Amino acid sequence: MRKKNTRSPFLVLALALAASALLSVAVGSVFIPLPTLWDVVTSALRGATSTLDVNGVYLKIISDLRLPRMLMLTMVGAALAGSGAAYQGLFRNPLADPFLIGVSSGAGLGAVLAMLARSPYTRGGLLSVPLAAFCGALLTVLIVTLLARVGKTVPTTNLILAGVAVSSFTSAVTSALMIHSTGELRRALVWLMGGAIMTGWSPILAVLPYMLIALAGLVLIGHPLNVLQFGEEQALQLGIRVQRARWITIALATLSTAAAVAFAGIIGFVGLVVPHIIRLLWGTDYRRLIPLSMLGGASLLLLTDVAARSLIAPQEIPVGIITALLGAPFFLWVLKLAKAQNYW
């Protein structure tokens, strides 16, 4: 089928990610041409000052703003797409996306509760926000699964309906909490729309341990997810400890979603769009699908962010708005496709 060459998709997507990363550092309210960017970075690495950047403005923009933002978006995009692919495999459902099944909103509520207790940029905030987001997300995924479950299967419509209901509820609670906290309203709204990407280096350091554990774990669970595609009973008959594999998948996918939401707000549809394109191009084997989705998700989010920063510059559009504008029609298309030809 479409599995002949297992190297080339990785190469293609790695190059795409490199290009997106460069673009993300170069483009913004101040455009830094690539030769200048190259010269500034290589000079800084040598400990010198670039002749093209005499007063050091470019270097400051790159090192203090663009580079940490680029790294954060890379991790967030990888986490959202990787967890989307994992949820799809877990629920055996093509429409599972951390946003659509309500996990993101649950993480959001957890994060907001923690933010109300502590400012997100203090050390206590940086440590407690992702943990609270993880608890909120885990609770949501359990509630949604319980609500959507019919016997041993989770039908698409039930999953989406339960996800919508639970995420409406948690979003409402989040909004109420945010309105209550005076003066923070605008920031809160931006955060809800997925425009609260934390910049600077300390959030990167804070999110790194969560991301490393969650992303590495997700890359390693491809094989049990493949076997789970035959259903619970056959997976057991093929020698998989089904419950354990399920719980590990839920924990890892939810941890990556929570980390992404805690540091970037609620960004929807990346986890739906990216794994789908990858699946159509390179097949369903989760051992490849998950890492490829991560590479693709990181590139997509970086490009979306470039668009978000340049479309109405110097104003910024929250990145979540653009992913929703792209993702919602895609979602409808997938829904139609999944119904017409059961290609899942």
Add this chain to the structure above:
Amino acid sequence: MLEVNALSAGYYHELVLEDISLQLPQGSVLALIGPNGSGKTTLIRAISGVLPLRAGSVKVAGQDIYSLSPQQRARIIAVVPQARSIPPAFSAEEVVALGRTPHLNWLGKVNGKDMQIIEEALEKMDLLALRSRAVSELSGGEQQRLFLARALAQESPLLLLDEPTTHLDLQYQVSLMQRIHQLAHPAKEELAKGMQPKTVVVAIHDLNLVSRFADQVGLLVGGKLAALGKPEEVLNAGLLSGAYNLPLEVLKEHGYTLVIPAHTPAQNNS
């Protein structure tokens, strides 16, 4: 090889199987027959280790299978289920490769030996030409062979098949049963190559296939083993007519046993 002792099993408050005991030597095919709802599928599931027993035990090669881990169990028992959920986007080869799961670690990395076993399983089921097709593009008969190939890739001494001939036309029914028979009774050349005869339990409706391809027959009625023995002993007009609640005739033609509904006046009138 397979020993079932006083097995009782069921779902929730309903007892489906009661006091089943049977023994099957290596290299033989046991056909489970009986009317719908008599417990054939439940017995297959109970022997496969996925249905906790109410009483009794299942032993394969002397080991109590309910005391084994899923992985250890999957190395000695392979199942071709009746109700299959097939991920249609997988290719045929990917499905067969997943049969190696009990021999692989958590990462599922296959080595050269695994590849060779996958290749042999595909070849044995005549699937080499279809290996890169998506499962959804295969016909019912090809899917049956595919799942049998996946079970072969497990390299288990015991094979459990739940109604493998359902939805197949006559030609495929016979050819599939021939393949199953050959697995239990390999040709001399295959034995010389080191192939071990499989032990097979197959739930099946077609009594005429049973008489041709089974070494032993178990007749289930209402969750109990009403008869167990050689085909010519169990395929007996009196026993079967009672079990199926329908007058049946057993004929011997060309060395085969044929079971057909008896010619009754009621049918003449209709």
